[in-house]
Amino acid sequence: MASNQEQNTDRMSSRMSKHESEESTLVWLGKEIISTLIYVGVILGIFLLIQTFLFAQVSIDGQSMAPTLQPNDRLISNKISSIERFDIVVFDSPDEPDKQYIKRVIGIPGDHVEFTEDQLYLNGEAVDEPYLNEIIDAYPGTYTANFSMVDITGEETVPEGQYFVMGDNRVNSRDSRSFGFISEEAISGETRLQLWPLSEVGFLY
Numbered sequence: 001m002a003s004n005q006e007q008n009t010d011r012m013s014s015r016m017s018k019h020e021s022e023e024s025t026l027v028w029l030g031k032e033i034i035s036t037l038i039y040v041g042v043i044l045g046i047f048l049l050i051q052t053f054l055f056a057q058v059s060i061d062g063q064s065m066a067p068t069l070q071p072n073d074r075l076i077s078n079k080i081s082s083i084e085r086f087d088i089v090v091f092d093s094p095d096e097p098d099k100q101y102i103k104r105v106i107g108i109p110g111d112h113v114e115f116t117e118d119q120l121y122l123n124g125e126a127v128d129e130p131y132l133n134e135i136i137d138a139y140p141g142t143y144t145a146n147f148s149m150v151d152i153t154g155e156e157t158v159p160e161g162q163y164f165v166m167g168d169n170r171v172n173s174r175d176s177r178s179f180g181f182i183s184e185e186a187i188s189g190e191t192r193l194q195l196w197p198l199s200e201v202g203f204l205y
Contacts, residue, residue, distance in 0.1 A: 057077070066169045072197075074194070075191040089187050090188050101174075107149065108158060111164070
């Protein structure tokens with residue numbers, strides 16, 4: 001009789017031990033899942049913060065920056081970089097809501113911009129544009145039509161907080177020659193790094 005009671009007790013103890021082991025496993029799995037979810041959430045949060053405040057991916061869908069940039073090229077845009085002459089910037093279209101343009105900064109605040117016979121003049125001094133050398137040499141006519149900024153905008157110099165931008169494809173670009181200056185607030189980022197295609201990965205100039 002005592003032996004039967006001992007066997008029953010052993011069975012109950014075994015069941016309880018197995019049940020406790022299963023509960024312990026479930027608790028461990030639960031903690032692992034929660035830990036993984038927290039980790040993934042933190043990574044996603046960091047990614048969203050970086051994309052929102054620091055960097056963004058940009059895809060090219062037009063020809064206005066050719067030959068420097070081509071359709072479907074992908075770039076990284078830096079949202080906190082200071083803007084300098086000849087930087088390539090992404091900005092909100094001044095007259096087309098929900099559309100963004102990508103152009104090159106030619107004139108910064110205080111600059112006087114003028115083109116004569118394919119030569120850029122900033123504040124009366126001739127300035128080279130090495131990013132256009134290859135295409136200008138191959139182009140049969142005048143690549144950048146003559147103009148003076150004052151004739152286009154009515155301003156002698158680029159106003160404070162404004163920029164004069166142009167596409168590298170001077171014969172097929174809608175830029176400050178058409179819509180005037182762009183404001184600093186309209187600029188969402190400056191691009192220096194190309195990600196795609198792989199054959200073109202590297203820094204822009």
